[in-house]
Amino acid sequence: MGPPWPAGAPDGWSGAVKDDSGTVFDMGVSRRPECRPKCRPKCRPKCRPECRLTARRRRLAVRQAVAVAALAALSAAVSGTRVAGQNAPPPAPPASSPASSTDTPPPPAPGPRSGTPGDASGATSGTSGPPWTIVDPPQSTLVYGSDGSLIGEIGRQLRTSVPIASLPAYVPQAFIAIEDHRFYQHNGVDVVGVLGAIKDRVIGRRARGASTITQQLVGNMHPDAIDRRDMSLDRKLREQDAAREMERHYTKAQILEAYLNQIPFGHGWFGIDAAARHYFGKSAGELTLAEAATLAALPRSAPYYDPIRHADRARRRRDLVLRVMADQGLITPEAAAAARRTPLVTLPAAVTNPAAYFVDAVRIAATREGIPVEAGGYRIYSTLDPMLQAAADSALADVAASVESHPGYGHPTLASHARGAADYLQGLVVALDPSTGDVRALVGGRNYGDSPFDRALFAVRQPGSAFKPIVYAAAIADSIPANAMVSDTALAIPLGDGSIYRPADADGQFLGPMTVRDALARSRNSVAVQLAMEVGIDTVIDLAHQLGITTPIAPFPSSAIGASGVRPIELVTAYSAFATLGTVSQPQFMSRIEDRGGHTVWTAHPVAPVAVLDSNVAFIVRDMMRDVIDRGTATIVRRSLPAQIPAAGKTGTTNDNTDVWFIGCTPDLVAGVWLGFDQPQTITPGAAGGSLAAPIWAKVAAAADRGHEFADWVPPATLEFADLDRLTGAPADSATPPDRRYTEYFLPGALPPALRFDPRSVFERGPVVF
Numbered sequence: 001m002g003p004p005w006p007a008g009a010p011d012g013w014s015g016a017v018k019d020d021s022g023t024v025f026d027m028g029v030s031r032r033p034e035c036r037p038k039c040r041p042k043c044r045p046k047c048r049p050e051c052r053l054t055a056r057r058r059r060l061a062v063r064q065a066v067a068v069a070a071l072a073a074l075s076a077a078v079s080g081t082r083v084a085g086q087n088a089p090p091p092a093p094p095a096s097s098p099a100s101s102t103d104t105p106p107p108p109a110p111g112p113r114s115g116t117p118g119d120a121s122g123a124t125s126g127t128s129g130p131p132w133t134i135v136d137p138p139q140s141t142l143v144y145g146s147d148g149s150l151i152g153e154i155g156r157q158l159r160t161s162v163p164i165a166s167l168p169a170y171v172p173q174a175f176i177a178i179e180d181h182r183f184y185q186h187n188g189v190d191v192v193g194v195l196g197a198i199k200d201r202v203i204g205r206r207a208r209g210a211s212t213i214t215q216q217l218v219g220n221m222h223p224d225a226i227d228r229r230d231m232s233l234d235r236k237l238r239e240q241d242a243a244r245e246m247e248r249h250y251t252k253a254q255i256l257e258a259y260l261n262q263i264p265f266g267h268g269w270f271g272i273d274a275a276a277r278h279y280f281g282k283s284a285g286e287l288t289l290a291e292a293a294t295l296a297a298l299p300r301s302a303p304y305y306d307p308i309r310h311a312d313r314a315r316r317r318r319d320l321v322l323r324v325m326a327d328q329g330l331i332t333p334e335a336a337a338a339a340r341r342t343p344l345v346t347l348p349a350a351v352t353n354p355a356a357y358f359v360d361a362v363r364i365a366a367t368r369e370g371i372p373v374e375a376g377g378y379r380i381y382s383t384l385d386p387m388l389q390a391a392a393d394s395a396l397a398d399v400a401a402s403v404e405s406h407p408g409y410g411h412p413t414l415a416s417h418a419r420g421a422a423d424y425l426q427g428l429v430v431a432l433d434p435s436t437g438d439v440r441a442l443v444g445g446r447n448y449g450d451s452p453f454d455r456a457l458f459a460v461r462q463p464g465s466a467f468k469p470i471v472y473a474a475a476i477a478d479s480i481p482a483n484a485m486v487s488d489t490a491l492a493i494p495l496g497d498g499s500i501y502r503p504a505d506a507d508g509q510f511l512g513p514m515t516v517r518d519a520l521a522r523s524r525n526s527v528a529v530q531l532a533m534e535v536g537i538d539t540v541i542d543l544a545h546q547l548g549i550t551t552p553i554a555p556f557p558s559s560a561i562g563a564s565g566v567r568p569i570e571l572v573t574a575y576s577a578f579a580t581l582g583t584v585s586q587p588q589f590m591s592r593i594e595d596r597g598g599h600t601v602w603t604a605h606p607v608a609p610v611a612v613l614d615s616n617v618a619f620i621v622r623d624m625m626r627d628v629i630d631r632g633t634a635t636i637v638r639r640s641l642p643a644q645i646p647a648a649g650k651t652g653t654t655n656d657n658t659d660v661w662f663i664g665c666t667p668d669l670v671a672g673v674w675l676g677f678d679q680p681q682t683i684t685p686g687a688a689g690g691s692l693a694a695p696i697w698a699k700v701a702a703a704a705d706r707g708h709e710f711a712d713w714v715p716p717a718t719l720e721f722a723d724l725d726r727l728t729g730a731p732a733d734s735a736t737p738p739d740r741r742y743t744e745y746f747l748p749g750a751l752p753p754a755l756r757f758d759p760r761s762v763f764e765r766g767p768v769v770f
Contacts, residue, residue: 130225130242130245131218131222131225131226131238131242132218132242132243132245132246132249133222133246133249134217134221134246134250134254134255134258135221135222136161137157137159137161137221137261137262137270137271138155138156138157138159138270138375138376139155139159139160139161139376139377139596140153140154140155140157140158140159140160140274140376141153141154141155141366141373141374141375141376141377141378141379141380142160142378142379142380143359143362143380143382144379144380144381144382145355145382145384145385145386145389146381146382146383146384146385146386146438146440146591147385147386147387149386150277151354151355151358151359151382151384151386151389152353152354152355152356152358152359152362153274153359154359154362154363154366154373154374154376154380155373155374155375155376156374156376157268157270157376158268158269158270158274158278159261159269159270159271159273159274159376160271160273160274160277161261161271161273162261162271162272162273162283162284162285163257164253164256164257164260166284166285167260167272167284167285167287168285168287168289168292170289170292170325170330170331171260171272171284171287171292171295172256172260173325173330173331174289174292174293174295174296174321174325175213175256175259175260175296175299176213176256177296177321177324177325177328177330178296178297178300178320178321178324179213179216179296179299180211180212180213180214181324181328182212183212183213183214183252183256184252186212187244187247187248188212188214188215188240188243188244188245188246188247189212189214189215189240189243189244190212211239212243213255213256213259214243214246214247214255214259215239215240215243216228216259216263216299217243217246217255217258217259217262217263218239218242218243218246219239220259220262220263220264221258221262222242225238225242226238226239226242260272261273263299264302265279265295265298265302266298266302266303266306267306267308272284272295275295275298276291276295278347278353279291279294279295279307279308279346279347280345280346280347281347288339288342289322289331289335289339290318290322290339290340290342290344293318293319293321293322293325293339294307294314294315294317294318294344296318296321297314297317297318297320297321300317305317307344307346308346311344311346314344315344318340318344319340322336322339322340323336353448354386354389354390354393355384355386355389355442356448356452357442357443357444357445357448357452357454357456358382358384358389358439358441358442358589360444360452360454361439361442361454361457361589362380362382362589362590365589365590366378366380366590366593366602369593369602371593371601371602373593377595377596378593378594378595378596378601379593379594379595379598380590380592380593381590381591381592381593381594382589382590382591383433383438383439383440383588383589383590383591384439384440384441384442384589385440385441385704387703388431388440388441388700388703388704389440389441389442389443391441391699391700391703391704392429392431392441392442392443392696392700392703393429393443394699395429395695395696395699395700396427396428396429396443396446396673396696397446399427399675399692399695399696400414400425400427400446400675401414401415403425403675403683403684403687403692404424404425406684409684411423411424411425411677411681411683412424413425414446414447417450420450421450422445422447422450422451422453422678423677423678423679424446424677425446425675425676425677425683426445426446426451426455426675426676426677426678427443427445427446427455427673427674427675427676427696428443428444428445428455428456428459428568428672428673428674429441429442429443429456429671429672429673429696429700430442430443430456430568430569430572430671430672431669431670431671431700431704432572432573432576432587432669432670432671433668433669434575434576434579434580434585434665434668434669434670435579435580435583435585435609435668436585436588436606437573437576437585437586437587437588438587438588439587439588439589440669440704441671441700442454442456442457443456444456444457451678453678455568455674455678456568456569457567457568457569458567459567459568460551460565460566460567461565461566461568461659461674461676462562462563462564462565462566462654462658462659463562463565463566463571463652463654463659463661464561464562464652464653464654464659464660464661464689465523465525465528465561465562465650465651465652465653465661465689466562466571466650466651466652466661466662466663466672466689467544467559467560467561467562467564467566467571467652468520468523468528468560468561468562468650469520469575469578469621469625469650470540470543470544470547470574471528471531471532471540471560472516472520472528472531472621472624473543473578473613473617473618473621474531474532474535474539474540474543475516475531475532475534475535476617476620476621476747477543477613477614477617478534478535478539479747479750480516480531480534480535481516481744481746481747481750481752482515482516482517482620482623482624482744482745482746483515483516483517483724483729483744484515484516484729485513485514485515485729486513486514486515486516486519486527486530486531487512487513487514487526487527488510488511488512488513488514488519488524488526488527489510489512489526490502490504490510490526491503491526491529491530493529493533493557495556495557501556501557501558503525503526503529503557503558503561504525504526505523505524505525505526506653506688510526511524514527515726515729516531516624517624517627517726517744518627518726520624520625520627520628520632520650521624521627521628521631521632521633522632522633523628523632523633523650523651525561528560528561529557529558529560529561531560532557532559532560533557533560537555537556537557537559537560538555540553540559540560541553541555541559543613544574546612546613547573547574547577547584547612547613548570548573548574548584548586548612549566549567549570549571549574550567550570551564551565551566551567551570552564553566562652562654568672568674569587569672571663571672572663572670572671572672573585573586573587573670575649575663575664575665575670575672576665576670577612577613577618578613578618578621578622578625578648578665579622579665579666579667579669579670580609580618581615581618581619581622581716582611582612582613582614582615582617582618583609583610583611583612584609584610584612585607585609585610586607588604590602590604591603591604592604614747615716616716616718616719616745616747616748617747619713619715619716619719619745620719620745620746620747622648622665622713623648623713623715623745625648625649625650625664626646626647626648628648628649628650628651629647629648629649629664633651633688633689633690634649634650634651634662634664634689634690634694635690636690636691636694636695636698637649637662637664637694637695637697637698637701638698639695639698640695640698640699640701640702641698641701641702642702644709644710645666645667645701645702645705645708645710646666646667646710646712646713647664647665647666647701648664648665649662649663649664649665649694649697650662650663650664651688651689651690651693651694652689652693653687653688653689653690654680656681656682657682657683657684657685657686657687657688658676658677658680658681658682658683659674659675659676659680660674660675660676660683660687660688660689660691660692660693661673661674661689661693662689662690662693662694662696662697663697664697664701666701666704666705666710667705667710667713668704668705668708669701669704669705671697671700671701671704672697673693673694673696673697673700674693675692675693675696715745718748719745719746719747719748720745720746720747720748720749720750720751721743721744721745721746721751722743722744722746722751722755723741723742723743723744724741724742724743724744724755725740725741726739726740726741726742727740729744731754731755
């Protein structure tokens with residue numbers, strides 16, 4: 001690739017034009033108005049760096065160029081230069097428009113004289129061969145969503161090779177016009193171009209590029225043998241020899257196809273198809289004339305003409321490519337003018353790589369299964385739901401941006417943070433199918449480019465009150481009924497180090513006696529600590545581990561209210577036990593993997609869910625978590641989630657408002673949301689899981705369940721139940737207000753005697769009237 005400044009037209013192009021920057025392009029040489037030939041001998045300071053060569057260095061450069069040209073001409077004469085026009089496409093009249101171009105691609109030519117037959121690239125995969133050999137370049141491993149759409153790529157080089165016949169005629173023509181317009185006339189070395197470069201040296205101009213497409217392909221395809229950074233005469237001669245040898249063994253169509261599939265386009269994207277998909281969101285076969293000209297600008301210098309970062313430079317270079325194509329008769333002037341008027345629009349990274357954190361997780365999972373997906377060429381069919389993923393991304397982005405826009409917000413924001421830093425508010429979303437463990441959405445942070453660290457899989461954060469359902473499950477399993485009265489009161493618990501632990505709530509209040517059910521809905525810390533101490537903190541820890549939490553949980557009372565860190569995906573997986581009435585399935589990211597030939601090399605084998613919790617206990621705790629949404633700390637959920645969708649969950653907020661959570665489930669989804677900073681600090685005063693995380697969860701759940709019809713959750717037949725007064729936990733009677741009457745559930749045999757139905761009581765109340 002050339003130096004990072006505007007380049008001229010292809011070698012030998014006559015005439016002069018001026019681009020938007022004022023650079024004059026004359027005979028393919030660019031020079032600024034102040035760089036006149038007369039100033040070069042004096043090497044005035046205002047001249048460009050290439051003007052300030054010493055006389056000795058200029059003479060050496062000229063001698064080297066002359067030697068190269070002479071040897072090239074001699075070699076061509078000895079070996080037999082390809083007859084001009086051989087293997088070139090027949091002349092075609094200019095197209096009336098890019099969409100209806102009558103130009104035709106080069107016709108099929110005889111196959112290679114040696115090498116691998118059959119493959120259009122003429123290469124053997126995994127074999128480099130001599131430097132003139134066209135080899136099969138590394139391919140991407142493609143990752144597909146559950147709907148069959150492409151969601152990402154894995155590989156050292158992101159590339160998907162495509163046949164040249166699948167491209168519009170103007171795509172290869174754009175590259176030929178600006179890079180090597182005598183491509184169909186030379187034998188791999190453009191002697192005319194080399195002589196033009198010598199002329200530039202002699203008269204003191206910056207030498208035009210004389211490398212042909214074939215020479216570029218040789219250097220890009222065999223960098224170990226032909227290092228194009230080496231400017232020595234020896235490298236030039238070896239490159240020319242290899243280029244001529246390549247032309248003897250392969251057709252022009254094969255060389256051009258290999259070139260378009262080989263060259264880098266920036267950002268780790270290689271080949272025309274990857275560039276088209278990532279810059280414009282379409283396949284190479286769908287490129288417009290303007291887009292093809294934009295990509296044709298990049299071989300000169302992909303970083304300098306990057307259409308994402310330097311749109312003005314890319315547009316000027318694109319317009320030059322279009323003018324050159326028109327001057328060479330490849331397109332009509334009208335088509336070129338129309339393409340120049342087309343706005344340059346590229347896709348943001350979030351659109352071209354919509355599930356970067358998930359694709360990373362897939363790569364890790366596939367590698368653990370022994371599939372070398374980073375080598376490329378595989379197709380991975382994943383569990384991701386692209387629609388749900390988009391909803392999760394959007395919901396997290398909207399709420400986090402809203403927090404950052406509050407007056408007085410004092411932290412760095414996504415829009416104004418230091419380049420490369422990730423010190424702004426972060427977040428994550430994980431959504432699973434509770435019955436299978438299939439991961440349907442995964443957001444590991446707000447910007448993968450700033451921080452590829454996946455917080456959903458690898459961060460360890462305090463869950464706060466989001467841990468409480470595990471405590472309540474242990475208590476229910478220990479025969480503490482949901483209607484039991486517990487006092488929300490101040491506690492002073494002596495610890496082993498002599499200190500006193502005093503749990504409290506953010507409001508600084510103690511609300512007195514309340515039912516266990518009401519305590520969970522209102523997230524009272526004192527009650528959760530009392531329950532954990534009654535059943536034993538070791539019992540709570542054992543249950544947490546059975547549910548799939550692998551991080552250490554300290555045997556202290558504060559662990560009952562989420563003081564011990566957990567991995568988010570493990571906590572979300574633990575909640576699936578409440579959704580499924582007691583079973584847990586490990587997270588799954590893939591359904592199958594195919595190799596390049598379409599053969600299945602790995603398939604997900606169904607694993608029976610592990611029963612970790614009594615179904616009756618799971619139902620009761622889930623029913624208690626419904627109250628969290630219906631009348632507790634997460635009533636905001638119902639603003640986004642339709643009332644007909646059953647939902648249960650729990651908020652979580654840690655000390656000083658540093659971590660906010662909401663984890664919950666619907667009949668076919670369990671999901672979790674977290675927001676906070678990588679280095680724990682207060683988000684904002686008053687930040688809470690119910691106000692920040694719960695709205696995100698609601699939008700995700702609504703997107704997942706849109707259009708579905710759900711029946712209400714049905715209790716196991718073994719459960720006992722009774723109508724109670726919500727305030728007192730006592731049996732409801734005719735005087736109980738309707739808003740306080742509710743159905744409470746009890747483990748088999750645990751229904752209090754006072755609530756049991758006694759047939760004799762019917763007669764004790766008076767005569768029975770029929």
